[in-house]
Amino acid sequence: MSRRKFIKKASLGAFASIIGSEIIFGSNMPIGYKPLALQEIDPFEMFDKNPEMTVLNSKPWNIEAKAHLLDHRVTPNKNMFIRNNGRIPEKININNWTLTIDGESVKKSKTYTLPQLKSKFKHYTYQLTLECGGNGRSEYNPPAKGNQWTIGAVSCANWTGVRLKDVLDDAGIKEDAVYIGYHAMDSHLSGDPKKEPISRGAPMYKALQEETLLAFAMNGEDIPLAHGFPVRLVAGGWPASVSGKWINRISIRNKEHDGTKMTGTAYRVPCKPVAPGEKVKDEDMCIIESMPVKSLLTYPKTGAMISEGKKLNIRGHAWAGELKVSKMEYSIDFGSTWKVCELEQPVNRLAWQHFNASIFFPKKGYYEVWAKATDSRGVAQPMLVPGWNPKGYLNNACHRIAIKVI
Amino acid sequence: MDLKTFQNQVRSVYKLLLILFGLVVVTSFGAIYFVNNPDLLEKDVLKGSNNLIDIPLEANYDKIENGIHVRTGLVEDVGLMETVNNCTNCHSSKLVIQNRMNKERWVATIRWMQKTQNLWDLGKNEDVIIDYLVKNYPPEKKGRREVLTNVEWYMLKE
Numbered sequence: 001m002s003r004r005k006f007i008k009k010a011s012l013g014a015f016a017s018i019i020g021s022e023i024i025f026g027s028n029m030p031i032g033y034k035p036l037a038l039q040e041i042d043p044f045e046m047f048d049k050n051p052e053m054t055v056l057n058s059k060p061w062n063i064e065a066k067a068h069l070l071d072h073r074v075t076p077n078k079n080m081f082i083r084n085n086g087r088i089p090e091k092i093n094i095n096n097w098t099l100t101i102d103g104e105s106v107k108k109s110k111t112y113t114l115p116q117l118k119s120k121f122k123h124y125t126y127q128l129t130l131e132c133g134g135n136g137r138s139e140y141n142p143p144a145k146g147n148q149w150t151i152g153a154v155s156c157a158n159w160t161g162v163r164l165k166d167v168l169d170d171a172g173i174k175e176d177a178v179y180i181g182y183h184a185m186d187s188h189l190s191g192d193p194k195k196e197p198i199s200r201g202a203p204m205y206k207a208l209q210e211e212t213l214l215a216f217a218m219n220g221e222d223i224p225l226a227h228g229f230p231v232r233l234v235a236g237g238w239p240a241s242v243s244g245k246w247i248n249r250i251s252i253r254n255k256e257h258d259g260t261k262m263t264g265t266a267y268r269v270p271c272k273p274v275a276p277g278e279k280v281k282d283e284d285m286c287i288i289e290s291m292p293v294k295s296l297l298t299y300p301k302t303g304a305m306i307s308e309g310k311k312l313n314i315r316g317h318a319w320a321g322e323l324k325v326s327k328m329e330y331s332i333d334f335g336s337t338w339k340v341c342e343l344e345q346p347v348n349r350l351a352w353q354h355f356n357a358s359i360f361f362p363k364k365g366y367y368e369v370w371a372k373a374t375d376s377r378g379v380a381q382p383m384l385v386p387g388w389n390p391k392g393y394l395n396n397a398c399h400r401i402a403i404k405v406i
Numbered sequence: 407m408d409l410k411t412f413q414n415q416v417r418s419v420y421k422l423l424l425i426l427f428g429l430v431v432v433t434s435f436g437a438i439y440f441v442n443n444p445d446l447l448e449k450d451v452l453k454g455s456n457n458l459i460d461i462p463l464e465a466n467y468d469k470i471e472n473g474i475h476v477r478t479g480l481v482e483d484v485g486l487m488e489t490v491n492n493c494t495n496c497h498s499s500k501l502v503i504q505n506r507m508n509k510e511r512w513v514a515t516i517r518w519m520q521k522t523q524n525l526w527d528l529g530k531n532e533d534v535i536i537d538y539l540v541k542n543y544p545p546e547k548k549g550r551r552e553v554l555t556n557v558e559w560y561m562l563k564e
Contacts, residue, residue, distance in 0.1 A: 059498035141548035145515055148504040189496040190524035302554070304562035313564070368554065384550040402557045 047226045050078045056147045060084035064152035068301035075155040082226050083132050086186040086197025103251030107172025121162035126211050127351035128236030129156045129319040136395025139385045142277045144392025156352040159234045161215030165208045180207040181257030182244035199259025236350030237321040269389040276388035290321030294396040295373040302401035315356040320375035327374040328355040332367050361405045370400040485538025488531045506545045
């Protein structure tokens with residue numbers, strides 16, 4: 001062994017004994033690589049969500065609830081679905097935050113700080129049902145592109161804020177106003193600062209409804225970051241994408257708002273019914289406004305087994321977009337017969353309604369409890385998946401749970 | 407002790423100190439260099455060394471387990487890495503996995519992303535990626551309403 005080699009080996013040996021395998025570990029670590037343990041972000045901890053929820057997508061974050069997690073009369077943050085189109089804003093300085101009202105049809109463009117917004121206008125609190133337009137997409141055949149929501153992209157929380165109407169009136173609405181469009185602080189997935197991940201809106205009649213809020217509180221607290229802190233536009237009963245999060249500007253438009261996800265096929269369904277899988281031209285797609293009638297059995301959790309002779313108490317919620325639910329029924333024989341549930345009135349317009357029933361099963365065996373809501377115009381939920389549409393929106397098929405009587 | 411002897415002793419102590427100091431300097435620089443270039447001595451010394459555990463993180467990073475690429479959850483097949491490298495930069499692999507499309511619609515989805523979402527030209531990887539997606543993530547026949555599956559049965563206590 002040459003002297004040089006001896007020195008090498010000796011010094012490495014010394015190093016190894018001092019620092020051990022750490023050097024070796026370091027030598028094989030790709031530059032910029034974080035050990036796996038450090039990469040794993042726990043979304044449930046980060047967003048304060050129930051670990052029973054399902055993560056559909058981690059970039060951007062999309063997380064849905066399960067039916068039994070929505071049993072609360074007012075949905076708590078921990079069980080509320082998260083739907084994002086872009087990246088959640090990282091740094092929000094509440095002292096610098098302002099809301100600007102502008103657009104072709106504003107009389108005088110105005111900007112408000114948060115304290116101004118809170119002090120200048122009267123506060124209102126409503127329970128508002130927010131359902132993702134794509135809730136239920138996973139059931140469409142042929143499958144539709146996008147996050148495969150099952151049933152859990154719906155919530156009904158208490159939202160507190162000022163009426164959008166009051167703020168728009170303060171800036172002044174010109175006669176030719178047609179639509180409002182929101183702009184927000186989230187950023188595009190590609191990182192392109194010129195692109196908005198989403199910028200949707202609503203026609204003036206929806207913008208001017210009493211229940212359409214510029215909310216700054218959810219369930220009595222600051223809105224959680226994932227749900228739009230500091231201010232969210234909340235328009236109950238419409239696809240939840242109308243309820244823009246992290247907003248900082250609202251434009252009063254003299255035409256239909258043409259922001260990201262307002263045009264093309266986004267949040268649109270064929271104006272005329274189409275066959276499953278049919279191609280539909282962009283100009284034949286119409287914007288979704290009110291969501292359809294729907295309901296959810298939130299108790300018991302599917303898979304319940306009960307002893308023969310015992311009654312099963314069921315409960316859940318029903319909602320119908322802009323309308324009220326007028327009747328709630330259940331079936332234990334796949335729709336051959338229906339029985340009426342007790343149905344409560346909504347606490348306010350656009351809030352979901354609670355129902356319950358007590359079921360007697362005639363004999364042992366496997367059952368499914370199906371729930372069906374009917375809106376104030378007599379339109380009921382279909383038992384089958386409704387009309388196919390290219391983007392898989394508006395699946396309001398009856399919810400069901402599996403029960404065994406033993 | 408005469409002056410000469412004393413001077414000689416001082417000189418040798420001085421020399422010794424100089425050598426020691428030199429050694430410290432050389433060792434320090436050597437140590438710094440080694441820490442910054444940890445693979446310097448790796449090749450001819452580490453081979454066959456038993457008392458050091460080599461953790462091949464590079465391999466773990468793209469580990470395949472039971473036919474699944476662990477890091478992304480995508481199915482192992484021809485075109486996996488092309489798909490991982492081109493299709494999980496903006497959105498997570500979960501968006502790919504949960505979608506089921508035929509060739510025409512996977513192509514249309516890529517075109518849509520190129521037109522509106524800043525997806526780059528996939529070049530010769532495009533056919534590889536599309537073949538991978540069509541083979542591993544094709545549409546499933548679902549009918550008008552599926553049977554309830556994966557029911558976790560439990561005794562209801564009231």
